[in-house]
Amino acid sequence: MSTPENDHLTRTESREVRARSLALLRNLLRPHSRPLAWSAVLVVASTAGQVAGPALVATTIDHAIPALDDGRQGPLVVYGILLVVAAVVAGLANGAYVRAAATISQAVLLELRRRVFRQTQRLSLEFHETYTSGRIISRQTSDLEALRELLDGGLTGVVANLLTMTFTAVGLALVDWRSAVILSAAMVPAWLLTRWFQRRSQVYYRQQRTASARLIVKFVETMTGMRAVQAFRREPSTERDYERYADEYRKANLNTFSLNGRYQPGLILIGNLTVVVALAYGGSRALHGELAVGVLVAALLYVKRFFAPIQQIGMFYNGFQSATAALEKLSALLAEEPTVVAPAHPVPLPAARGDVRLDHVTFRYPRGPVVLPDLDLHIPAGQTVALVGTTGAGKSTLAKLVTRFYDATSGAVRLDDIDIRDLAGTDLRRAVVMVTQEAYLFSGSVRENIALGRPDASQAEIEAAARAVGAHDFITAMPDGYDTDVNKRGGRVSSGQRQLLSFARAFLANPAVLVLDEATSSLDIPGERLVQRGLKTLLAGRTAIIIAHRLSTVSGADRVLVMEHGRVVEDGTPAELVAADGHYARLHTAWQDSLV
Structure with a gap:
C-alpha cells in the first residue's frame, strides 16, 4: 500500500531525476552559448518580420491606398517596399536560424553519443552482466532519436512559436485593443484544452516509450539468442511474445494519435470561432465608422495567426515528453559509476613476473x-x-x-x-x-x-x-x-x-x-x-x-x-x-x- 512517506520519496526521487537530466542538458549546451545567443537574435528578427506584416497591411489599406486618390503614389511604394523587406528579413532570418539550431543540435547529439559509448565501455563487468544489451541499444537508438527530434525541430520551433504568439498579441493590442480582449477571452478554452491534452499526452507518450523499449529489447534478445531459439524450436512462442509487445506498441501509438485527433480539431474550432466573433464585432464597428477597414483586416490576420503556434506548441509537448523520458534514461546511464575503480596513484609494473x-x-x-x-x-x-x-x-x-x-x-x-x-x-x-x-x-x-x-x-x-x-x-x-x-x-x-x-x-x-x-x-x-x-x-x-x-x-x-x-x-x-x-x-x- 502506498504511504505518504513512500509518496514523498517518489516525489523526491522524481525531482532528483529531473534535476540530473536538466544538469546534463545544460552541460551539453554550455559550450554552444554564443551560437545559441546568435540563434536568439535570428529568431527575434524572423518573428518581428512576420508579425510586422499585418500592421503594414493595415497602414497600406487605410493610408497608402486613399493617397492614390490625391495622386500620391509615394506612400504605396514605401509601404510596399516595407512589406517586401519584412518578408525577406523574416525568410532569411528564419533560414539562418534553422541552420544554426540544427548545427547546435547535431553537435550536442554527437557529444552525447560519444559520452554514452564511452560510458558503456568504462563501466565494470558487473554493470554489463545486469544491464541487458537490448536496453543499451535502446539508449543509443530510440532514446537518442527522441532527443534528436526535440533538438532538431521541436525546441527551435517552440521558441519561435512562443515569440510569434507574444509579438502577435502585442501587435494586436497596439492595432485594436478591443480585438485583443476577444483574443484574451478565447485563450481560456484554448488553455483548458491544451492542459487537458498535456496531462493525457504525458501518460500516453510514456506508455509509448516503454512499449518501444520492450519491443527493441525483445527483438535484440531473440536475434542474439537465435541459435537457442531454433535449437529448442521456440520460434512460435517467441513470435507470440514479439507480437504481444508489437501490439502493445501499436495500441500506445493509437492512443497518441487519437489524442491528437481530438486536440487539433478542438483548437482549430476555437480559433475559427474567435475569428468569427472578431469579424462580427469588428465588422459592426467598421460599418459604424468606429474602426478602419485596414485595422479590421490586420486584427483578423493577427487573431488567425495566433492559434497556429498554440497548436504547434501543444504538439511539441508530445515530443518534449518523449525526449524528457529519454533524457532521464540517458542521464541515469551516464550517472552510473564503475564498481572497479582506477587507482588515484597507480603503482608501476613495467615487467610482470606472474606471481x-x-x-x-x-x-x-x-x-x-x-x-x-x-x-x-x-x-x-x-x-x-x-x-x-x-x-x-x-x-x-x-x-x-x-x-x-x-x-x-x-x-x-x-x-x-x-x-x-x-x-x-x-x-x-x-x-x-x-x-x-x-x-x-x-x-x-x-x-x-x-x-x-x-x-x-x-x-x-x-x-x-x-x-x-x-x-x-x-x-x-x-x-x-x-x-x-x-x-x-x-x-x-x-x-x-x-x-x-x-x-x-x-x-x-x-x-x-x-x-x-x-x-x-x-x-x-x-x-x-x-x-x-x-x-x-x-x-x-x-x-x-x-x-x-x-x-x-x-x-x-x-x-x-x-x-x-x-x-x-x-x-x-x-x-x-x-x-x-x-x-x-x-x-x-x-x-x-x-x-x-
Whole structure:
C-alpha cells in the first residue's frame, strides 16, 4: 500500500531525476552559448518580420491606398517596399536560424553519443552482466532519436512559436485593443484544452516509450539468442511474445494519435470561432465608422495567426515528453559509476613476473550470497594451475578477481606482491589476459583480430603468433589469408579455428598471467586436439590458470585445485590427486571410462 512517506520519496526521487537530466542538458549546451545567443537574435528578427506584416497591411489599406486618390503614389511604394523587406528579413532570418539550431543540435547529439559509448565501455563487468544489451541499444537508438527530434525541430520551433504568439498579441493590442480582449477571452478554452491534452499526452507518450523499449529489447534478445531459439524450436512462442509487445506498441501509438485527433480539431474550432466573433464585432464597428477597414483586416490576420503556434506548441509537448523520458534514461546511464575503480596513484609494473597471490579473499556478488568465503592461495610465477569442481564452486569468480573484472569484497589479490587495485589498467591488461570459451571475434580481418591486444604489431609478429599456436595453415587457406573478413562472431571459421585465433591473440599479447575460462568446453574431439597443440605453446613460460571440466585440458597442469563452495578442498599434482582417491580421482576415473 502506498504511504505518504513512500509518496514523498517518489516525489523526491522524481525531482532528483529531473534535476540530473536538466544538469546534463545544460552541460551539453554550455559550450554552444554564443551560437545559441546568435540563434536568439535570428529568431527575434524572423518573428518581428512576420508579425510586422499585418500592421503594414493595415497602414497600406487605410493610408497608402486613399493617397492614390490625391495622386500620391509615394506612400504605396514605401509601404510596399516595407512589406517586401519584412518578408525577406523574416525568410532569411528564419533560414539562418534553422541552420544554426540544427548545427547546435547535431553537435550536442554527437557529444552525447560519444559520452554514452564511452560510458558503456568504462563501466565494470558487473554493470554489463545486469544491464541487458537490448536496453543499451535502446539508449543509443530510440532514446537518442527522441532527443534528436526535440533538438532538431521541436525546441527551435517552440521558441519561435512562443515569440510569434507574444509579438502577435502585442501587435494586436497596439492595432485594436478591443480585438485583443476577444483574443484574451478565447485563450481560456484554448488553455483548458491544451492542459487537458498535456496531462493525457504525458501518460500516453510514456506508455509509448516503454512499449518501444520492450519491443527493441525483445527483438535484440531473440536475434542474439537465435541459435537457442531454433535449437529448442521456440520460434512460435517467441513470435507470440514479439507480437504481444508489437501490439502493445501499436495500441500506445493509437492512443497518441487519437489524442491528437481530438486536440487539433478542438483548437482549430476555437480559433475559427474567435475569428468569427472578431469579424462580427469588428465588422459592426467598421460599418459604424468606429474602426478602419485596414485595422479590421490586420486584427483578423493577427487573431488567425495566433492559434497556429498554440497548436504547434501543444504538439511539441508530445515530443518534449518523449525526449524528457529519454533524457532521464540517458542521464541515469551516464550517472552510473564503475564498481572497479582506477587507482588515484597507480603503482608501476613495467615487467610482470606472474606471481599471483589471493590473500584471504572474500567475495560476494551484489545482493547475493558469499561465493568465496576466505580464499588464501599462492600461484608461483610460471606455474600452470587447473581449477576443477562443480558448477558454482567459484572457479570463474576466482578468474574474474585475478583479471580484476570484479574487486574482492575483502582481502587482496596480488600480482608480484602488488595489490592489483593499485595497478594502472594498461599495466594490468598487459600482464593478465583471459581467454574465454566464446573466443569472440570482431568484424574485420583475421589480422585485426589477432592484433587486438597489440594493434601496432607487425605482419611478421602476427604470423609468428599464428604459427606458434598452429593457426597459420588454416589462415593461409582462407580466401584472402590474413586479410579475410571473419564476419561477426567469426562466421567463416569453425569453433576450433576461432579458439586458435584467440590463442594467437593471447600469444601476441604475451601476458605474464594467462587465464583460460572453459576455453575448450565447446569443442569436439578433433577440434580439442587441434587446440591442445596450440595450448602447449601458449602456456610455455608463463603463469596459467585453467578452468576446465574436461580433464584432457587439466592433464598437462603442474597443479590441480579442486574447489567446492568457494573453498579449495584438494591441492596437488594430477598424479598425486589421482593416487589420493578423492574427488579428483573420481572425476579422473569417470573421464577414463568415457574414453573407453
